[in-house]
Every structure is written in C-alpha cells, then in structure tokens.
Amino acid sequence: MLDSIVFEQQGIPSASIVTHLFIVTGKAMARTWGVPDLKFLAMPHPIANLTPEQMDQRAAEITPQVVDLLLHGQQ
Numbered sequence: 001m002l003d004s005i006v007f008e009q010q011g012i013p014s015a016s017i018v019t020h021l022f023i024v025t026g027k028a029m030a031r032t033w034g035v036p037d038l039k040f041l042a043m044p045h046p047i048a049n050l051t052p053e054q055m056d057q058r059a060a061e062i063t064p065q066v067v068d069l070l071l072h073g074q075q
Helices: 002-009 020-032 052-072
Strands: 018-019 042-043
Touching: 002 020, 018 020, 020 042, 042 052
Parallel strands: 018 042
Antiparallel strands: none
16 A cells, blocks of 8 residues: 555555455545545455455456556546
C-alpha cells in the first residue's frame, strides 16, 4: 500500500492488491497518508495456503482489474 501511495503522490500509476480482510486497513492507511480516495484491489483471503496453480488462477482473475487501474488511474 505505501508504495502505491508514494507512487501516486508522485504521479506514477500503481495498483495495490490486498486480501479482503485488509480492505479497512488499506483505506485507513490511504487516509492517514493523505490520499483518502486511493483505489486498490482486493482478492479473497487467505493466500498463504494456496498452491502455485491456485495463486496463478487468482492472479489471472485479477489481472484485468490491475490493467484497468493502471491505464485509467485513480480517476
């Protein structure tokens, strides 16, 4: 999250991804760092116990959203 916040403050497009349990934390962090409207993505929790194949599937599912956020920014 902090990397995205710093990048966005410098005009560099970014896309942070958190698991759904950390949405509230992500919003609080963005607000604390002065970018309360920062957009970020969420995927189901947990991810630590996923197989490489399952993680690849999750990545494939969220990739279109990452591309959209990078191309269209924080508008």
